[in-house]
Amino acid sequence: MLPELQDVYDRVIRRNHGEPEFHQAVREVFESLDPVIEKHPEYREHAIISRIVEPERQIMFRVPWVDDSGSVQVNRGFRVQFNSALGPYKGGLRFHPSVNLGIIKFLGFEQIFKNSLTGRGIGGGKGGSDFDPHGRSDGEIMRFCQAFMSELHRHIGEHTDVPAGDIGVGGREIGYLYGQYKRLTNRAEMGVLTGKGVPWGGSRGRTEATGYGVVIFADRMLQTAGQAMEGQRVVVSGSGNVAIYAVEKAQELGATVVTVSDSSGYVVDEAGIDLELLKQVKEVERGRVSDYVERRPGSRLVQGGRVWDVPCTVALPCATQNELDHHGAEALVKNGVAVVAEGANMPSTPDAVEIFQSSHVLFGPGKAANAGGVATSALEMAQNASREPLTFSEVTSKLEGIMERIHFKCATTAEEYGRPGDYVLGANIAGFRKVADAMLEQGVV
Incomplete structure (x- = not known):
């Protein structure tokens, strides 16, 4: 520094x-x-x-x-x-x-x-x-x-x-x-709040946007290595809105998601998470992942352990800040993880990020990988201003384009500064430069 x-x-x-x-x-x-x-x-x-x-x-x-x-x-x-x-x-x-x-x-x-x-x-x-x-x-x-x-x-x-x-x-x-x-x-x-109900000004696709976006970003990272989300074994932490729709999008793209978690522990479901049951337990009943296990034959609940000990090729931390530390990172690397994309805000500790980067794991920081949620909120603001609602397919199509552009911006900025594949550097510099230039042009305020 x-x-x-x-x-x-x-x-x-x-x-x-x-x-x-x-x-x-x-x-x-x-x-x-x-x-x-x-x-x-x-x-x-x-x-x-x-x-x-x-x-x-x-x-x-x-x-x-x-x-x-x-x-x-x-x-x-x-x-x-x-x-x-x-x-x-x-x-x-x-x-x-x-x-x-x-x-x-x-x-x-x-x-x-x-x-x-x-x-x-x-x-x-x-x-x-x-x-x-x-x-x-x-x-x-x-x-x-x-x-x-x-x-x-x-x-x-x-x-x-x-x-x-x-x-x-x-x-x-x-x-x-x-x-x-x-x-x-x-x-x-x-337009004063986003995340509203669709009948009174909300945007279709906003609920799904953050989870969908992080999977789209992870898929684009995989494509740089000649792979795709299809066929990947995915570990997801959390079981809230972001985690649920990350599971949904990953499954849509052909991956097998084997975990979700909350404060009661984490679920391992080798057959793949039953999305409809998860939504029923978490969104309708506001229950715990332990309730999922009680109703899902073949799944198991692990209490007191780390979800990152479960072998996977793609990891999506979607719970909260600093949930993935160096012990979790070491376990993921040992078990062959190829991509980590943050669905939560700063869920990986600095030590964990260093381990991923030194091990040549593709790492997507939250400010890039989970930006789909706020991007779709901005679409909701535009719809409120114009009184022109978009369909679900229009919103998700725009979301995919936005996530692709964010990935491209991060990747090309990292290359410009001599660090190809460093999405942390690419995201930080690309995000910073735009704000800094605007501040310069607006004077000392």
Whole structure:
């Protein structure tokens, strides 16, 4: 890392105490930028690096709400509006007990470059709360969402900041959030949130987009090695929206997916995951993967182990940050993995990424591989603005084109900078340059 990058990184550490995920996200990008900074002295002169690591705005607020027993609960809400050089802030809302300011900043920082890679006119932001929706009634979730939006509505808008869903925030929560926004503002401003229900402004294909996109990206990586997704043995972590539709797309392309997971453990199903049963358990019943095993003969539940110990040729981490460490990476390499594509945000630790790259495993970082979700959210924004809905096939066709262009952009940028096959460097540089150039042209703001 160049001394000036190291200086900015050291300042990030000093000024953002107790935020290791944010530190990790910044370092991961900075470690790719030496050749760009040397080639573009104008980035130095205008302090682009110092400005890009500082959010344009950080909002933290109290969220008081009443549970079903009549007791008042208090959570924290967050929205970090990180960078608007390319367009309105865009990024999801995460409801999970682990949420804190550092988590939101890491996610928002990643979102800047992910959104840049999509080619759509959207900036980077992220938000959420330490509220845990698991086990809560619909009434409790509605009241929490209404309380959360009572503050958030002051800071968002279709030309300002457009939140979406993330962990713990699906169509139900987006519906409650939008209903409260509409009540408070007296505006049917459909474009203020994405991930909406299709009958009232949502996009067909948005639910599937992140999972489909990561598999399309993995397939394109395989094609560079003369292979394809067909016939691959795939391990997927997680069992939420991203994981389910990664399973669906991989199976559609002829792969056999043998695992899914959640906090109760992971399923091994050698016959291939029964997609309809998985959807019934997770999407309809909101159950656990242990419920899947009880109803799927021949499958087994492993508790306390690592899903990465299961032999595979393609691995798709689709759960949460830092779930795949160096032990998991070593196990995957030992068992012959050829491609790892991140469906979650920063699910691989730096040590794991180093192992994959030194072992010549094709590795697709999340800011590129899982960008299909936010790209389709941008399509939803365009549909809301034009009042012209797209069909499912139109959306998925556009998604495939976007993922192909992201893959091409990452691959060609890596080649341009002398590191063919290094998708981390390609994604970081391609995403950074577009944002940095926009910042230069807009002046010191």
